[in-house]
Amino acid sequence: GGSLGCKSDGLGNGTTFTLKLPLYKVPGPQPNHAEGAAEIPNPTEDTGESDEEENRPARILAVDDSLSNLKLLTRMLTNRGHHCIGASNGEEAVNLVEQNISAFDSILLDFEMPVMNGPTACAHIRKLGCSAFIVGITGNVLPEDVARFKEAGANAVLPKPFKLASLEQLWSEYGVTGRHPDSYDAREPLADEPSSSRRVVFTSS
Numbered sequence: 721g722g723s724l725g726c727k728s729d730g731l732g733n734g735t736t737f738t739l740k741l742p743l744y745k746v747p748g749p750q751p752n753h754a755e756g757a758a759e760i761p762n763p764t765e766d767t768g769e770s771d772e773e774e775n776r777p778a779r780i781l782a783v784d785d786s787l788s789n790l791k792l793l794t795r796m797l798t799n800r801g802h803h804c805i806g807a808s809n810g811e812e813a814v815n816l817v818e819q820n821i822s823a824f825d826s827i828l829l830d831f832e833m834p835v836m837n838g839p840t841a842c843a844h845i846r847k848l849g850c851s852a853f854i855v856g857i858t859g860n861v862l863p864e865d866v867a868r869f870k871e872a873g874a875n876a877v878l879p880k881p882f883k884l885a886s887l888e889q890l891w892s893e894y895g896v897t898g899r900h901p902d903s904y905d906a907r908e909p910l911a912d913e914p915s916s917s918r919r920v921v922f923t924s925s
Contacts, residue, residue: 778825778896780804783813783841784857785833793828796884809833810841814848821850826896828887829874831858831865839872846873853896855887 728735780802784790790806797804805824807813810833817824827845829838836844842854856869859880866877876890890896 777801777803778891779823781807781813781816781824781827781852783807783810783828783833783838784830785809786830789830800884800888810836810838810844813841814844817845817850817852818848821848824850824852826853826855826891828855828857829869830880831856831869839868839874842869842872842874853891853894855890857882 725738726735727738777800780797782790782793782797782804783806784793785808787808790808794804794806805816807816810829812835813827813829814836817827827842827850829842831838833841838856838858842856845852845854853876854874856866856872856874856877857880858865858869858877861877861879869877875894878886878890
């Protein structure tokens with residue numbers, strides 16, 4: 721509560737108003753926990769080195785002679801937090817790997833490309849001593865296409881078009897560093913993907 725009063729010494733002498741209000745002390749910030757008590761860790765905080773390694777962005781080389789496909793793929797991978805470099809044919813890919821054979825965690829190779837196709841580029845990359853996880857990508861998953869990629873040293877083959885979730889699932893299954901596919905809903909297709917996608921996966925010998 722409070723009070724309001726007024727006082728005047730007469731006409732022409734003015735009036736004095738007095739307002740009285742109580743004052744309250746505002747308490748200062750309280751400590752989150754008692755002195756000496758153990759701090760409660762954040763359950764969502766990554767503290768394990770293995771988790772940090774598993775979730776770090778993958779370094780990817782995407783190779784496709786279709787500029788529109790290459791731009792779309794690199795954009796989707798970049799949006800997922802990966803570091804992606806594009807090349808328009810197999811020869812460019814080989815040259816990039818030759819500069820640093822350990823620069824990439826995974827290499828995505830289209831099959832049909834000018835200058836140098838996917839299987840040929842894959843064979844050259846393996847000869848350089850590169851151990852990156854190589855995924856061959858082909859529009860028609862024919863036995864001969866899969867065999868050519870396998871003989872060249874590819875780790876897996878995906879049909880064209882494919883969803884990014886399929887690729888990240890491969891990375892997860894084979895221990896390739898990168899984001900886990902369960903961490904997002906990958907419903908956006910790379911192209912006009914059919915309702916059911918085929919996938920051919922094999923382990924290179």
